[in-house]
Amino acid sequence: MSQHETPADPTPRSPTSTRRVLLGSAIATVGGAAAIGLAGGGLGARPSPPSPPEEVVPVFGAHQAGVDTPQQRYAMLVAADLTVGDAGALRRLLRDLTATIARITRGEDPPPSPLFRDGAVVPTDFATGLPPSRLTVTVGVGPAVFDLPGVGEPPPRRLRPLPEFEGDALDPRWAGGDLLLQICADDPQVVSAAMRSLRARIPGYARLRWTQSGFLSTPVDGGTPRNMFGHKDGTSNPRPGSAELEQTVWARDDEPAWFAGGTYLVFRKIRMRTADWDLTPRDEQDAVIGRRRSDGAPLTGREEHDEPDLEATAGGRPVIAADAHVRRVRGFSMLRRSYSYDYGQLIATAGGEPDPTAATQEHEHAPGTPEHTHGGHGALDVGLLFCAYGNDPDAQFVAAQRRSAAADRLNRFVTHTGSAIFAVLPGCSPEGYLGETLLRTPTLG
Amino acid sequence: MSQHETPADPTPRSPTSTRRVLLGSAIATVGGAAAIGLAGGGLGARPSPPSPPEEVVPVFGAHQAGVDTPQQRYAMLVAADLTVGDAGALRRLLRDLTATIARITRGEDPPPSPLFRDGAVVPTDFATGLPPSRLTVTVGVGPAVFDLPGVGEPPPRRLRPLPEFEGDALDPRWAGGDLLLQICADDPQVVSAAMRSLRARIPGYARLRWTQSGFLSTPVDGGTPRNMFGHKDGTSNPRPGSAELEQTVWARDDEPAWFAGGTYLVFRKIRMRTADWDLTPRDEQDAVIGRRRSDGAPLTGREEHDEPDLEATAGGRPVIAADAHVRRVRGFSMLRRSYSYDYGQLIATAGGEPDPTAATQEHEHAPGTPEHTHGGHGALDVGLLFCAYGNDPDAQFVAAQRRSAAADRLNRFVTHTGSAIFAVLPGCSPEGYLGETLLRTPTLG
Incomplete structure (x- = not known):
């Protein structure tokens, strides 16, 4: 497996400068990609839509990419349970994943895998002709990893399974996991x-x-x-x-040394009852959130980025209601990196339960009728894959969600159905691998 | 419901010229959209990727849009079963869907719906700021529609449920339907x-x-x-x-007059056993298809669009094998408009069955082991939403699929798990509605 230990990055750079170069250059590169998309539009049966940005997001650095x-425009979250018996096997997996990630994010085939005959690989060429598309793969580990024999380092101080919140309707089918990609x-x-190249390694x-x-x-x-x-x-x-991001996201000084440069990821699958929402008058929708749907401004402000004024009153009542979403979650900083799903x-068709609490508002077909629940709103699963990065889940997501779960008018319209927490590993250099600081104990291999 | 009968298209054009204008202008518009994407890249926390083409695809014409x-880059296929009791109700539904489609494809809110209190609508503004993105909604009807009381016109001559093919593993959960969007x-x-605006009408x-x-x-x-x-x-x-497209797709002269301008859509959900495929040597993959994966050229040719030479031999054996996919389906013209799915x-996690035939090749973990079927390849559902438009399903898809099902080396790697056939309604003018020729009988309303 020597090829896994020295991923062939032709241009090793210092960890921090690499990430900084990326952030500075991402915009400029968009122009080049767009031009290629335009040129391609004239060929073939199907005019090419504009290409996504072509740039490669560097893998190596103090922090992992993808935080x-x-x-990016698309995400697949993949959770797995480890079947390895000790830290040595986990090290082999993480070395192999790191080498794979380094290659595929550049649009190259992954390295040969010992799992396949004759050194065959699962190639990425079914994406041939597609740009690297700013592919990132970010690796996290769940609480159980630290129980693995041979893992000598302590878990991050704040890596604890999330508590149960009022109103949770978690489905074990999309909760938890030892490893997140x-x-x-x-x-x-x-x-x-990328998913296909990665799952072939595990x-x-x-x-x-899930x-x-x-x-x-x-x-x-x-x-x-x-x-x-x-x-x-x-x-x-x-x-x-920003300094706020630095202070909010990356592991604090009181964490175990191996975790420096890491962070935590809180995942929640939040089902949104869009039918109920759509039947709610616009003014009430805005009151639920505390912001205007039209432009995102707080009800007390004129523009999206105005600070909500939680003290403002009108006619003796708060403009932003006591149970408005923006008030309930105000003051808890996290880096949200969520994706919508539909x-x-x-x-539901595959056998999952329709949402029994769907569509509680009045409308033409009464709740409980077949139109309503079978093949109706209750069968549709639409919402948010909520992803929040932060260095103190208890003081950030957990505190915010406790306040929200207790009294947020938005709760009439959303249900948390999936949940997980992971420690996102620190970044590594081209000579290293993700998890190297966690698994450096030399007695196992 | 008068607003449904006269959708306010400000620029009615003749059906054929409308569609031709679109095809000719699509490329030129890409540049404008890309430029907007570039300008947007400098703003906000998330640089904007290049925007998809901005153009609106006209709804009205001799044929429906979307064929x-x-x-386009994304598709959702939505099948529904009618619960209406007669042709008059179906007419109301199709009028309402037509008016809705006309509006939302231009990026406008749908018309008011009598289903909602106070004339409320399900707005499309959660896509605010997104371009119309060449949205099309194409409407088809299944065989059962012609049994509806009051539908006076005969069904299209070639609208018959698809036969069962060798190797089919159809799942009723994604098969059939009376109405397709x-x-x-x-x-x-x-x-x-668009899905949300449309399902609110039904x-x-x-x-x-499904x-x-x-x-x-x-x-x-x-x-x-x-x-x-x-x-x-x-x-x-x-x-x-092309003339080939005209002759292949649009309803023939021997069809009922009401169906002129219509076509048929054959849908198959084809699960692809990617793990087995990835473990198959590249030469064998190419032999299975009869084309080279690298460039798409037939094994007997040099370039993608070279005609396969089915007579060519090498060492006394055909270059393109007797059971190569390209040979089995050669000579059957259809307009394929398929989408990949992952x-x-x-x-599987929701309760669907994993594919029992997955991963029959040798590899590290033996078939039947937990790694293999539970949470392994068998649980992954990846493949093709095969969509073929044509004016003679029996002579086109059915004939091709019979030959393929009987002896196509590709069958080791694919399973048909979903199936449906629809008569795609003719287009209509801005004064009309989709299905008007089918439902014009004036005795019901």
């Missing part, structure tokens, strides 16, 4: 190719547990994307490169 | 918005039966897209605007 990377790219076929090491797939469509003006309720989502996110009827 | 329209656009959120008329979602990524050189086996798929499709583990 503060400007959000967050695969993001600007093209869905590139995401699919037999004997891990077993797939997958979730989402998208994010950015308005043409480059503004904040809208979620499935039509509201701008992510307005108050810390900006890339599974249509796939889950 | 010979250059293929093929929703396509260059942006997944626009597809989702309570009381129909019940959702949905399927796919994508299609066109290489930057504008060439033929690749399917999940890495092979170019669609090489031999008739070209838009559901990951969604279906």
Whole structure:
């Protein structure tokens, strides 16, 4: 497996400068990709739509890619359970995954795998002709990893299973996991190719547990994307490169040394009852959120990025209600990197339960009728794959969600059905591998 | 419901010229959209990827949009069963769907619906800021529609349920349907918005039966897209605007007069055993298809669009084997408009059966082991939403599939799990509605 230990990156750079170069150059590269898309439009039976940005997101650095990377258009989250017996096997898996990630994010075939006869590989060429599309693969580990024999390092201090929240309706089919791969790219076929290359490496090491797939469509003006309720989502996110992001996301000084450069990822599958929402008058929708759907501005402000004024009153009542979403979650900073999902009827038709709480509003067909629940709104599964990065899940997501779960008017319209927490491994250099600081104990191999 | 009968299209044009204008202008518009994407890239927390083409695909014409329209990047297929009791109710539904489609494909809110209180509508503004993205909605009807009391016209001559083919493993959960909506656009959120606007119109008329979602990524050189086996798929499709397309797709002269301008759509959900495929040597993969994966050329040719030479031999044996896919399906013209899908583990995790025939090749973990079937390849559902338009399903898809099912080496790697056939309604003018020729009998209303 020597090829796994020295991924052949021709241009090793220092970890921090690499990421900084990326953030600075991402915009400029968009122009080149667009020009290629334009040239391609004249050929073949199907005019080519404009190509997504072509750039390669560097893998190596102090932090993993895919956290503060400007959000790509598509994501597949893949959770797996480890089947390895000790840290040595986990090290082999993580070395192999690192080498694979380094190659496929550059649009190259993965390295040969000992799992296949004759050194065969699962090639990525079914994405041939597609640009690297800013593919990133971000690796996290769940709490159980630290129980593995031979893992000598302590778990991150704040890696604890999430508590149960009021109103949770978690489905074990999409909860938990020992290993997370967050695969993001600007093209869905590139995401699919990456998933296929990666899962080919894990037999004997891990077993797939769940997958979730989402998208994010950015308005043409480059503004904040809208979620499935039509509201701008992510307005108050810390900006890339800001001190706030640094302080919010990356592991704190009191964490175990091996975790420096890491972070935590909280995942929640949030089903959104779009039928109920759509039947709610616009003014009430805005009151539920505390922001205007039209432009994202707080009810007390004029523009999207105005600070909500939680003290403002009108006619003796708060403009932003006591149970408005924006008030309930105010003051908890996290880097949200969520994706919308629309599974249509796939889950319900396959045997999953329709949402029994769907569509509680009055409308033409009464709740409980076949139109309503069977093949109706209850069968549609639409919502948000909520992903929040932060260095203190208890003080960030957990605290915010406790306040929200207790009294958020939005709860009438959403149900949390999936949940997981992972420690996102620190980045590594081209000579290293993801997890090297965790698994460096030399007694196992 | 008068607003449904006169959708306010400000620029009515003749049916044929409308569609031709679209085909001619699509390329030129790409540049404008790309420029907007570039400008947007500098704003906000997330640089905007290049925007998909901005153009609106006209709804009205001799034919429906979404058939010979250059293929968009995303599709959701929505099948529903009618719950209406007579042709009059079906007419109301189709009028309402037509008016809705006319509006939302221009990026406008749908017309008010009598199903909602106070004339409320399900707005499309959760796609606000996204371009119309060449949204099309194509409407088809299944065989049972012609049994509806009051439908005075005969069914299209060739609208028969598809026969069972050797090797079929059809799942009733994604088969059949009375009504099909093929929703396509260059942006997944626009597809989702359209689905939501449309399903809000159907309570009381129909019940959702199944949905399927796919994508299609066109290489930057504008060439033929690749399917999940890495092979170019669609090489031999008739070209838009060609006489071959006219003769292959649109209803023949011997069809009932009301069906003039219509066509048939054959849908098959084809699961692809990607793990088995990936473990098959490249030469054997090429022999299975009869074309080279690298460039799409037939094994007897040099370039993708060379005609396969089925007579060529080498060493006394045919170069393109007797059971090669390209030989089995050669000579059957249809307009394929398929999309790849990658559901990951969604279906299996939700309760669907894993594919029992998955991964029959040798590899590290033996077939039948937990790694193999549980949470392994068998749980992954990846493949092709095969969509073929043609005016003679028996002589086109059915004949080809019979030959393929009987002896196609590709059958080791694919399983047909879903199936449906629809008569795609003729187009209509801005003053009319989809289905008007079928339902014009004035005695019901």
